[in-house]
Amino acid sequence: MTASQTVELICRTGLVAIVRAESPDQALRVAEACREGGCGAIEITFTVPHADRVIERLADEYRKGGLAIGAGTVLDPETARVAILAGAEYLVSPCLNPEVVRVCRRYDVACLPGAMTVREVVEAMECGADLVKLFPGEALGPAFVKAVRGPLPQARLVPTGGVSVENVGDWIKAGAVAVGVGGNLTAGAKTGDYAAVTATARAFAERIAAARGEK
Secondary structure (H helix, E strand, C coil): CCHHHHHHHHHHHCEEEEECCCCHHHHHHHHHHHHHCCCCEEEEECCCCCHHHHHHHHHHHHCCCCCEEEEECCCCHHHHHHHHHHCCCEEECCCCCHHHHHHHHHHCCEEECEECCHHHHHHHHHHCCCCEEECCHHHCCHHHHHHHCCCCCCCCEEEECCCCCCCHHHHHHHCCCCEEECHHHHHHHHHCCHHHHHHHHHHHHHHHHHHCCCC
């Protein structure tokens, strides 16, 4: 997919599953469980051992399956290029690194740098970010999204951290175009309960749709 197609998919489905795992096999199983639950985008963080291999395998399997495979915790342009060569269709960072954005623009890959202040949101947009990850979300809250979109209605914000099944509707109603969810979605994997991961993903998808008035 092109960067614009990836962004459209993320915004349409509204849920980015953030996969942190202790092994490549566990990461693959979590990713599959999230996909079965309706996630449109899977983010494999570079804290996962051999993350590039996991991304490559998922990208090969779902390249034509309407699922966006991305890389998370991308801190520098070197990691960005490794992720892109592995097949990542979007890159996510906890903060803004203009060099990472530049690599994404060069290869037409969507970029989601992190921001925590209005100034950082604007700087990310000015650098060419496709979407802006609000991080850590638990320190900001849905009210922050609503406040930012007052003067910046063009800001496409993706809160990450502190997003739960119980409050995801509040984030969407406040103006978030999508949400990134890690532990609150994938917790079941710690005990091998991948069915719970799928069920939780489905619950998130349903709450997002309801908040948008789609159900």
